[in-house]
Amino acid sequence: MAIINLENYNASLKDIYLITGQGVTSNIYVFGGETITIVDSGNGAEENRIIPQLKEIFSKIPNVSKTILTHFHFDHIGGLDELMESYVLDIIIHKEEVPFLRDMNIKRLKEINAGDKIVMGEYLFDVIHTPGHSPGSVCLYEKKTKFLISGDTVFPNGSFGRYDFPFGNHKALLQSLKRLTEIDVKAMLPGHGLPTFSKVNQQIKLSFMAAKSYF
Numbered sequence: 715m716a717i718i719n720l721e722n723y724n725a726s727l728k729d730i731y732l733i734t735g736q737g738v739t740s741n742i743y744v745f746g747g748e749t750i751t752i753v754d755s756g757n758g759a760e761e762n763r764i765i766p767q768l769k770e771i772f773s774k775i776p777n778v779s780k781t782i783l784t785h786f787h788f789d790h791i792g793g794l795d796e797l798m799e800s801y802v803l804d805i806i807i808h809k810e811e812v813p814f815l816r817d818m819n820i821k822r823l824k825e826i827n828a829g830d831k832i833v834m835g836e837y838l839f840d841v842i843h844t845p846g847h848s849p850g851s852v853c854l855y856e857k858k859t860k861f862l863i864s865g866d867t868v869f870p871n872g873s874f875g876r877y878d879f880p881f882g883n884h885k886a887l888l889q890s891l892k893r894l895t896e897i898d899v900k901a902m903l904p905g906h907g908l909p910t911f912s913k914v915n916q917q918i919k920l921s922f923m924a925a926k927s928y929f
């Protein structure tokens with residue numbers, strides 16, 4: 715695993731860390747502040763345990779108050795058990811995917827909807843519902859700094875999320891990508907791979923065009 719301080723890439727991304735993992739596992743974004751917010755939790759494998767990484771970032775075990783999941787796939791939610799063992803935290807996911815998590819014995823499951831706002835660290839995010847990769851996939855957009863946490867909906871360099879998993883939908887993915895071309899994005903923080911900071915709007919347009927050409 716590696717920890718990347720995003721401020722080293724872009725000065726406006728303060729107290730935000732990316733934890734990368736091993737194997738098929740999602741990126742984990744960590745927002746510092748009085749209490750910690752985590753976006754996605756990785757696959758939960760031993761080698762991708764989160765708390766040792768938090769200790770390394772903050773040089774103590776910090777208080778985590780909430781986790782936001784960009785969607786319900788196992789490589790994004792596997793780390794929830796580890797977090798729930800150590801913290802009383804809200805677990806937040808789009809309402810369409812609440813049923814998938816309900817059976818997992820999660821006590822503080824909270825739903826989000828398009829247009830909701832979420833505070834993480836010193837940032838205020840808008841929830842954008844971007845179905846297609848999964849029915850309740852969300853992207854999180856921070857208007858002031860114009861950065862986008864894009865989950866598995868869109869990736870750098872014209873890539874986009876698979877829509878051939880169960881509950882995936884190509885048409886919905888196209889609409890979601892189109893929606894993302896309509897906002898101004900300066901930094902894309904994807905669910906897998908490294909963030910990107912240059913000509914991001916163009917990259918998202920490429921993804922939209924590429925996804926369109928699949929049919």
Ligand SMILES: [Zn+2]
Nearest residue numbers: 785787847866
């Ligand atoms: Zn996924």
